Amino acid sequence: MDDKFAAKFVSHKISRTRWRPVSASSLQQPDVFATGSWDNEENKVCVWATSDFGAISLEEEYQGDPKQLCDIRHIGDVMDMQFLDQERIVTASSTGTVTIFRHHENNQTLSVNQKWEQAHYHVGSNMRAPCTGIVCSSPEIVSVGEDGRINCFRAESRDVVRTIDDADSSTMHGVTFLRTTEILTVNSVGQLKLWDLRKQGNDPTQIFSVTGERVPLHCVDRHPNQQHVVATGGQDGMLCIWDVRHGKMPMSLLNAHKAEMWEVHFHPSNPDHLFTCSEDGSLWHWDASADTEKPTFIIGGRSTFNISRSSIAHTNANQSLACVWLSTDPTKGHLEITNLLPSSTLSVNSLDVLGQNLVCGTDAEAIYVTRRLFS
Amino acid sequence: MEELDVDPAETPIPGLGQQNRHIGFSWGPGDLLLYETLYQKQGSETAARCPFMYLVRSDEDIYSPVLRKLFNESHSIFVGLQKSAEENAGKSRKAQLVQVSRNYRSVLRACMEEMHALSESTREPSQNTKYISQISILSAMELSWNLCEILFIESAPAGPLLILLLDWVRLHVCEVDNIVQDVLRSERPTEHEKFWDGVTGYVLQGRMNEARQLLAKEASSSVSARSMCRVLDDLLKKMPMLNTAGTQTLTEFELKWQHWREECERHLQNGTFSSNPHMEVVCRVLVGDEEVILEKRDLMTTWYHFLVSRLLFKHPTVKPTELHFYAQSSLDMFLAGNSSPEPLDNILLAAFEFDIHQVIKEFSIVSSNWWFVAHLTDLLDHCQLFQAHNLYFGANMREFLLLDYASGLFSHHSLWQLGVDYFDYCPNLGHVYLELHMERVPLNTEKKALKALRICEKRQMTEQVRSICKTMAMQSLCNGRLGSALSWSIRAKDAAFATLISDRFLKEYSERGNFTDLDLIDNLGSAMLLSDRLTFLGKYREFHRMYSQEQFSEAASLLLSLMTARIAPCSFWLTLLLDALPLLEQKQVIFSAEQTYELMRCLEDRMAAKLDSTSPDEIQKQDSVDSTKIEMLRLALARNLARAIVTEGALQE
Structure with a gap:
C-alpha cells in the first residue's frame, strides 16, 4: 500500500492539505495543492506541484516528489484552509484571523489578498480566540472559533457581513455548507447544529446529538449529491452518519479509529467512497460501492476494527435512490475498509481527495501524495 | 573528583x-x-x-530544517525497531537489525545530500561554512555508523569481514573515482599523468575488474607494453577473492592465495615489469609491500584506507580480534609522527578495538547533538552487545542517552511530539520524564491541548490529564467562556471546579434572570452527577424547561425535591421559593397540601438559618425588600394550602 504514495518530509508539522480545484470545463487532473503548518515558531502556507512538468514516463510521474512552488509566512497556526477559487486560499489562524492569500501563478508567489484580524476574540477578556474552522463557497466565507462565534464574510468586502455571537457555548471544531444559506457546525460537546443564515437571532434551526453522549466532534462533511446525508468524526474515532431530514439521532455509528478523527471527506465525484484520518496515525478508505447483493464483509487493511451500529430502522420508500451510507444493513455490511498508511505512527491531521488524487499531512512533518487512488 | x-x-x-x-x-x-x-x-x-x-x-542542530527531517525519519525507524523487538526475537533477527541500521544510514545520507545541495546554492559565506561543517559531522557519523554496523551488528567472521571493510572503504573514499573520471575525459587517457594513479587506486580498493579495464586501454595503445600488460592483467584476474556466499573454506582460500602470491613474487624477482616502473609498483602492491602501499598515501587519503589495503594484500583472512593491532600500527605508519590523530581517528580506532563504550563516549564529546549516540546505542543494545562485551551498564547507558535526546526534542517548540515515543521506551525513568515534560508543553489552542491530552490518557497519566484540563478550564474561565470551562472540568472529572463554574452560572442567572449556554446545560446527561452544584444547575434548568412547557405538576415536585433533598445551596432557597410563587398562583391546584406543608417548612428553615447567621443590624437593612417577598410567599402558601385541602377533601368524598 505504502508504495502507492510518494512521501516527502517538509520540516514543519502539517495541519491542513488541500487540492487546488480544477475548473469544471477542463478534464485535467489536479496537480497543485496547498499545505498549512502548525505549532512552529513561524508557520507557513505552501503551494506544491505534484507532477514534474518535464516528466515523460507515467511511472515517473507517479513517483515524482512534490515540489514546492512557493510559500508565505502565516501568523499563528493554520487551523483550517480552503481554496476559494483557482487562485485564492482562505486560512483560519489560531490568532483569530481569517486571511485570503492569492497565488500568482505567473511568478509563483503568494501574497495576502484580504485579512480580517481578530475576527474571533473572547468577549470576557478581549483576548484573541483561535479560529478553528472555515468553509467557503465563493464569494461567501463562514468561520467558526473557540469563542463560539460564527462569522460570515464576503471575499470582496472588508466588513464582516454577519456575526452570530454565542452561537455555541463550547468550542466549534468544524463547519460546512449544507445548502447555500444553511451551515452545519460541530462542537466539543458532541452536537451537530444546523443554522439558517437568513434567520435572525442567535439560535440554531436544529440541534442533533447522540443521546447520553458528550463525545466531542471534530469534523463534518456533507454528501456531495445527497445533501441531507452528513458524516461526522469524533474524539473517540467514531464515524457518525446523519440524515438531517430525520430525527435528532445519527443514522449509524461506526467504530473506527483508536483516537480523534481529524477529518472526514466524501469523495467528491464518487461518494460511495469516504476517507478519514486520525490522531492514531491512520488514513482509512471506506468503500461502500461493493455490490449490495453480496453478503460478504471484507475486512481490509492491517488494522483490526469492529463495527457496531445502532442504526435506527430507516425505511425509504424509494430504495433505488437511497444513499448507500444510510441504507447499510448492519447484518450484511458491505463496507470495505483499508488503512492506506499502515506504517505511520504520528497523527495524520488532514487529507483531501479529488479525482484519483489524495494528499494527506502528518505530525511527523511528512506529506503523502498519491495520484492513482483507485488503481 | x-x-x-x-x-x-x-x-x-x-x-x-x-x-x-x-x-x-x-x-x-x-x-x-x-x-x-x-x-x-x-x-x-x-x-x-x-x-x-x-x-x-x-544544541543548535535541532533548529536546522534539514536535520529535522533526520529526526522525523529516524523516529519512525526507531519506533519500528522497538515494535519489532517486542514481536519477534529470534531467527532472522540479525538480518533485520542490519536492515534497520542501513535505514538509519540511508536517512543520514539523504540529509547529507540535501545539505550539500543547499551549501552549493547558498551564496552567504557564513551560511555556507555552517553547512559544510554540518556535512562533515554527518559524513563522520555515517562513516563510523557503517563501521560499527560491520563490526558489531553484522559481526562478520574472518574472511567476509575484509569484504565488508572493502565495501566500507569504497563507499567513503571516492578519490580514485574522481581521478579516473578526469583521466577518461582527457583526449588520450593513457598519456594522462594520473593514468597509473587510477589503476593503482583501483587495485588498492580491490576493484580488480575496473583496474583491468583501464589496463586494457594501455595495452591497446602501446605495443611495447602489451605483453607486460597481459601478465599483469592475468595476475589481477587470478587474484583470489572470498565470495560472500561462503562456498569455500578458509583453508582452501588461503592455499589459493598463497599460490597466487608466490606467482606475483616470481614475476618481481624475474624482473618482468622492470622496464615499466608503474607496473612494478602495482605488482609490489599485489605482494603486499607495505612501503610501496604507504607511498601511495595520497591515493588513499586516510589511514583506514591504508589499513584495509594492507589487510587485503597481506592478511586477507584477518580475524576480528586481530583488527585492533593492525589498525593501531596502520595509523602510526600513516601519520608517521607528522600529525596527531583527530577525534574521528580515535573513534574509528576505538571501534576497531571493539570498545563500544569508547566509541560512544568519543562521539558524545565531539557532536553537539545526542542523535547519533542515542540511536546507535539503542541499536547496539538490541543486538545484545552490551552483555556480550561485559558492559552491564549498557541498558542504563541506552536509557540515559535516549532520555537526553528526547529531552532535547521536548525543548523544541515543534518536535516535542517525537520525544514522547522515545520516553516510552525508557523503562526506568521514561515515564517520569514524560510526566514532567508534558506539564510544561505550552497550550495555545484547544487542538494542541487535545493532542497533549491524548498522549497523557494513552499512558494513564491521570495527574497530567487533570492538570491539562484544569489549565484549559481556567483559560476558558478567564476568557468568560463558562460553557467551555465546564466542559473541560467535566472532562477532568474535577468536581471542585465544576462547582465553582456552576455557581458562576447560577450567579449569572440571578443577575440576568435567564440562563446562558442552554445548549450545554440541557445536554449534561450523566455528567451532571459530577458535583452537587452541577446537579442542581442541571435540575434547576430542567425545572424551567418543564415550567415553560407547562408541565406544572412535574415542575412543582422537582422544585420541592431540590430543597428537601438538600441539593440546592441555602443561598438559593429564597429564589426557589419565589420560583414557586407563579405555580402557587395558578388556577388549578398544583402543590398538594402535603407539598405545601413542606414548602412552608422550607421557608421557615430558611428564615431561621438567616436569623442565625446575620446580625440584627443587617436584618434591618434587608428587611424592606425581602420582607415584602416573604409576606407574599406566606400569603400564597396559605391560600394554596386552603385550596389544596378543599380539593383533596372533595376528591376523598
Whole structure:
C-alpha cells in the first residue's frame, strides 16, 4: 500500500492539505495543492506541484516528489484552509484571523489578498480566540472559533457581513455548507447544529446529538449529491452518519479509529467512497460501492476494527435512490475498509481527495501524495 | 573528583560578564538563561542592573530544517525497531537489525545530500561554512555508523569481514573515482599523468575488474607494453577473492592465495615489469609491500584506507580480534609522527578495538547533538552487545542517552511530539520524564491541548490529564467562556471546579434572570452527577424547561425535591421559593397540601438559618425588600394550602 504514495518530509508539522480545484470545463487532473503548518515558531502556507512538468514516463510521474512552488509566512497556526477559487486560499489562524492569500501563478508567489484580524476574540477578556474552522463557497466565507462565534464574510468586502455571537457555548471544531444559506457546525460537546443564515437571532434551526453522549466532534462533511446525508468524526474515532431530514439521532455509528478523527471527506465525484484520518496515525478508505447483493464483509487493511451500529430502522420508500451510507444493513455490511498508511505512527491531521488524487499531512512533518487512488 | 576527558569548551557571550558583574543563570530543558547580576554579601541595595537576558542553546542542530527531517525519519525507524523487538526475537533477527541500521544510514545520507545541495546554492559565506561543517559531522557519523554496523551488528567472521571493510572503504573514499573520471575525459587517457594513479587506486580498493579495464586501454595503445600488460592483467584476474556466499573454506582460500602470491613474487624477482616502473609498483602492491602501499598515501587519503589495503594484500583472512593491532600500527605508519590523530581517528580506532563504550563516549564529546549516540546505542543494545562485551551498564547507558535526546526534542517548540515515543521506551525513568515534560508543553489552542491530552490518557497519566484540563478550564474561565470551562472540568472529572463554574452560572442567572449556554446545560446527561452544584444547575434548568412547557405538576415536585433533598445551596432557597410563587398562583391546584406543608417548612428553615447567621443590624437593612417577598410567599402558601385541602377533601368524598 505504502508504495502507492510518494512521501516527502517538509520540516514543519502539517495541519491542513488541500487540492487546488480544477475548473469544471477542463478534464485535467489536479496537480497543485496547498499545505498549512502548525505549532512552529513561524508557520507557513505552501503551494506544491505534484507532477514534474518535464516528466515523460507515467511511472515517473507517479513517483515524482512534490515540489514546492512557493510559500508565505502565516501568523499563528493554520487551523483550517480552503481554496476559494483557482487562485485564492482562505486560512483560519489560531490568532483569530481569517486571511485570503492569492497565488500568482505567473511568478509563483503568494501574497495576502484580504485579512480580517481578530475576527474571533473572547468577549470576557478581549483576548484573541483561535479560529478553528472555515468553509467557503465563493464569494461567501463562514468561520467558526473557540469563542463560539460564527462569522460570515464576503471575499470582496472588508466588513464582516454577519456575526452570530454565542452561537455555541463550547468550542466549534468544524463547519460546512449544507445548502447555500444553511451551515452545519460541530462542537466539543458532541452536537451537530444546523443554522439558517437568513434567520435572525442567535439560535440554531436544529440541534442533533447522540443521546447520553458528550463525545466531542471534530469534523463534518456533507454528501456531495445527497445533501441531507452528513458524516461526522469524533474524539473517540467514531464515524457518525446523519440524515438531517430525520430525527435528532445519527443514522449509524461506526467504530473506527483508536483516537480523534481529524477529518472526514466524501469523495467528491464518487461518494460511495469516504476517507478519514486520525490522531492514531491512520488514513482509512471506506468503500461502500461493493455490490449490495453480496453478503460478504471484507475486512481490509492491517488494522483490526469492529463495527457496531445502532442504526435506527430507516425505511425509504424509494430504495433505488437511497444513499448507500444510510441504507447499510448492519447484518450484511458491505463496507470495505483499508488503512492506506499502515506504517505511520504520528497523527495524520488532514487529507483531501479529488479525482484519483489524495494528499494527506502528518505530525511527523511528512506529506503523502498519491495520484492513482483507485488503481 | 573524576578526571575530565576533555576540558569543557568556553563559549564567550558578547556583552556578558563585563565590569566585574556576576553572572546568574537558570537551566531550561535545552537552554540556559544567563543574566548579569551583582551579588553583594551585605546590604540589599542593588546597583545598576543589566537590561539584557541571554538565552544560550546547547544544541543548535535541532533548529536546522534539514536535520529535522533526520529526526522525523529516524523516529519512525526507531519506533519500528522497538515494535519489532517486542514481536519477534529470534531467527532472522540479525538480518533485520542490519536492515534497520542501513535505514538509519540511508536517512543520514539523504540529509547529507540535501545539505550539500543547499551549501552549493547558498551564496552567504557564513551560511555556507555552517553547512559544510554540518556535512562533515554527518559524513563522520555515517562513516563510523557503517563501521560499527560491520563490526558489531553484522559481526562478520574472518574472511567476509575484509569484504565488508572493502565495501566500507569504497563507499567513503571516492578519490580514485574522481581521478579516473578526469583521466577518461582527457583526449588520450593513457598519456594522462594520473593514468597509473587510477589503476593503482583501483587495485588498492580491490576493484580488480575496473583496474583491468583501464589496463586494457594501455595495452591497446602501446605495443611495447602489451605483453607486460597481459601478465599483469592475468595476475589481477587470478587474484583470489572470498565470495560472500561462503562456498569455500578458509583453508582452501588461503592455499589459493598463497599460490597466487608466490606467482606475483616470481614475476618481481624475474624482473618482468622492470622496464615499466608503474607496473612494478602495482605488482609490489599485489605482494603486499607495505612501503610501496604507504607511498601511495595520497591515493588513499586516510589511514583506514591504508589499513584495509594492507589487510587485503597481506592478511586477507584477518580475524576480528586481530583488527585492533593492525589498525593501531596502520595509523602510526600513516601519520608517521607528522600529525596527531583527530577525534574521528580515535573513534574509528576505538571501534576497531571493539570498545563500544569508547566509541560512544568519543562521539558524545565531539557532536553537539545526542542523535547519533542515542540511536546507535539503542541499536547496539538490541543486538545484545552490551552483555556480550561485559558492559552491564549498557541498558542504563541506552536509557540515559535516549532520555537526553528526547529531552532535547521536548525543548523544541515543534518536535516535542517525537520525544514522547522515545520516553516510552525508557523503562526506568521514561515515564517520569514524560510526566514532567508534558506539564510544561505550552497550550495555545484547544487542538494542541487535545493532542497533549491524548498522549497523557494513552499512558494513564491521570495527574497530567487533570492538570491539562484544569489549565484549559481556567483559560476558558478567564476568557468568560463558562460553557467551555465546564466542559473541560467535566472532562477532568474535577468536581471542585465544576462547582465553582456552576455557581458562576447560577450567579449569572440571578443577575440576568435567564440562563446562558442552554445548549450545554440541557445536554449534561450523566455528567451532571459530577458535583452537587452541577446537579442542581442541571435540575434547576430542567425545572424551567418543564415550567415553560407547562408541565406544572412535574415542575412543582422537582422544585420541592431540590430543597428537601438538600441539593440546592441555602443561598438559593429564597429564589426557589419565589420560583414557586407563579405555580402557587395558578388556577388549578398544583402543590398538594402535603407539598405545601413542606414548602412552608422550607421557608421557615430558611428564615431561621438567616436569623442565625446575620446580625440584627443587617436584618434591618434587608428587611424592606425581602420582607415584602416573604409576606407574599406566606400569603400564597396559605391560600394554596386552603385550596389544596378543599380539593383533596372533595376528591376523598
